[in-house]
Amino acid sequence: MVNQLLLCSQSCFQTLGQTLNFETPLAALEVGKHFYWHLGGLEVHGQVLIVSWIVIGVLVAASAIATQNVQRIPAGFQNFMEYALEYIQGIAKDQIGEKEYRNWVPLVGSLFLFVFVSNWLGALVPWKLIKLPEGELAAPTSDINTTVALALIVSVAYFTAGLSRRGLGYFSKYVQASPALLPLWVLEDFTKPLSLSFRLFGNILADELVVGVLVLLVPLIVPLPVMILGLFTSAIQALIFSTLAAAYIGEAMEGHGEEEHEDH
Amino acid sequence: MTLWTFVLAVETVVEAGAEAAESSGGLFNFDATLPIMAAQFLLLVAILNAIFFKPLTKAIDDRSDYVRGNIAEAKERLGKAQSLAQQYEQELSATRRQVKDRLLLAQVDANKIRNQRIAEAMAESQAQVVTAKAEIAQQKQVASDSLNTQTAALSRQILEKLLGDLVHS
Numbered sequence: 099m100v101n102q103l104l105l106c107s108q109s110c111f112q113t114l115g116q117t118l119n120f121e122t123p124l125a126a127l128e129v130g131k132h133f134y135w136h137l138g139g140l141e142v143h144g145q146v147l148i149v150s151w152i153v154i155g156v157l158v159a160a161s162a163i164a165t166q167n168v169q170r171i172p173a174g175f176q177n178f179m180e181y182a183l184e185y186i187q188g189i190a191k192d193q194i195g196e197k198e199y200r201n202w203v204p205l206v207g208s209l210f211l212f213v214f215v216s217n218w219l220g221a222l223v224p225w226k227l228i229k230l231p232e233g234e235l236a237a238p239t240s241d242i243n244t245t246v247a248l249a250l251i252v253s254v255a256y257f258t259a260g261l262s263r264r265g266l267g268y269f270s271k272y273v274q275a276s277p278a279l280l281p282l283w284v285l286e287d288f289t290k291p292l293s294l295s296f297r298l299f300g301n302i303l304a305d306e307l308v309v310g311v312l313v314l315l316v317p318l319i320v321p322l323p324v325m326i327l328g329l330f331t332s333a334i335q336a337l338i339f340s341t342l343a344a345a346y347i348g349e350a351m352e353g354h355g356e357e358e359h360e361d362h
Numbered sequence: 363m364t365l366w367t368f369v370l371a372v373e374t375v376v377e378a379g380a381e382a383a384e385s386s387g388g389l390f391n392f393d394a395t396l397p398i399m400a401a402q403f404l405l406l407v408a409i410l411n412a413i414f415f416k417p418l419t420k421a422i423d424d425r426s427d428y429v430r431g432n433i434a435e436a437k438e439r440l441g442k443a444q445s446l447a448q449q450y451e452q453e454l455s456a457t458r459r460q461v462k463d464r465l466l467l468a469q470v471d472a473n474k475i476r477n478q479r480i481a482e483a484m485a486e487s488q489a490q491v492v493t494a495k496a497e498i499a500q501q502k503q504v505a506s507d508s509l510n511t512q513t514a515a516l517s518r519q520i521l522e523k524l525l526g527d528l529v530h531s
């Protein structure tokens with residue numbers, strides 16, 4: 099304990115606004131510090147990749163266990179994963195529609211599972227116990243690179259969906275209502291990934307910061323409600339991210355075309 | 363001891379010194395993590411599609427097909443059973459009607475036989491009555507005949523007693 103105190107106190111001279119020159123005995127908040135790996139001339143955030151590999155490993159292992167011996171009458175873990183799958187199918191079906199949703203279940207489902215498991219592992223696993231030379235292990239979704247990557251994939255996905263469904267006619271929606279609205283439509287294509295990525299990133303990072311600050315102030319019991327709230331937020335964020343992704347895809351495929359209105 | 367619980371130490375975004383020179387750091391630090399993350403996420407989608415979504419979706423679809431098939435089969439069987447039950451019921455009622463008819467017929471027959479027997483018996487008894495009456499009449503005749511003769515003999519005796527020898531004279 100004393101060792102840890104000393105270690106922390108040494109590394110924590112940089113205090114908030116550089117005005118509070120106290121030493122922190124139990125924990126430190128590290129914001130915006132990264133464990134850099136250098137690949138060729140590129141820099142990557144090692145801590146993000148490590149945890150994302152763990153997340154991917156968890157997902158792949160869970161899937162493998164659930165499907166290694168598929169039974170007609172599901173039992174145990176297969177049951178649980180089928181429940182998860184049906185939940186995901188529900189998200190996709192609600193947003194994309196009965197007719198088209200099946201093709202998009204893997205993408206939407208992977209988004210949900212990846213974000214959800216990332217958030218929960220970030221909130222539940224005591225990563226602080228693993229010391230890195232710099233930065234700290236945390237949910238991959240608390241790094242802007244991850245969320246922007248996911249959001250860009252969603253953007254590509256909904257463009258692909260719209261173009262494959264409606265061809266170049268997809269772009270007709272930009273000027274359909276009025277050519278004057280063209281800039282707004284174009285703007286929306288940028289705000290969609292922006293809002294997706296920043297919402298997720300901001301929520302998860304903010305949750306980790308709040309928990310971190312509370313742990314600094316009162317290490318026992320008091321942070322627990324906030325941690326539970328954090329778990330709730332994490333789950334909600336995963337749901338929101340995948341639901342919005344599915345909604346964008348569904349919207350792109352439905353378009354605002356006349357032929358769709360006849361169906362209604 | 364109480365002091366440190368109120369200490370808040372947040373390491374600032376940009377570290378001073380050599381670290382800052384080496385890597386800028388920061389919350390919005392975009393670098394090669396982004397494409398790597400995108401690539402490995404797409405890989406994850408592919409893997410999960412192969413080992414999670416496809417097999418389990420297939421399992422769920424197969425199961426619902428199986429259940430639907432079973433329900434259809436059961437419905438068919440139920441229909442068959444119901445039609446069979448109806449058929450049996452019809453047969454049963456037909457048989458019942460038949461039985462009733464036969465019963466009626468048998469009753470009619472029995473009545474006929476009874477009436478016949480009764481008639482025969484009455485005829486026989488009438489005949490017996492008639493013969494008995496005839497016998498009675500005959501015996502009456504015989505009796506009255508013998509009575510007549512006896513009456514004659516008696517009256518003769520009475521006469522003889524009263525009149526005595528006058529009779530013979």
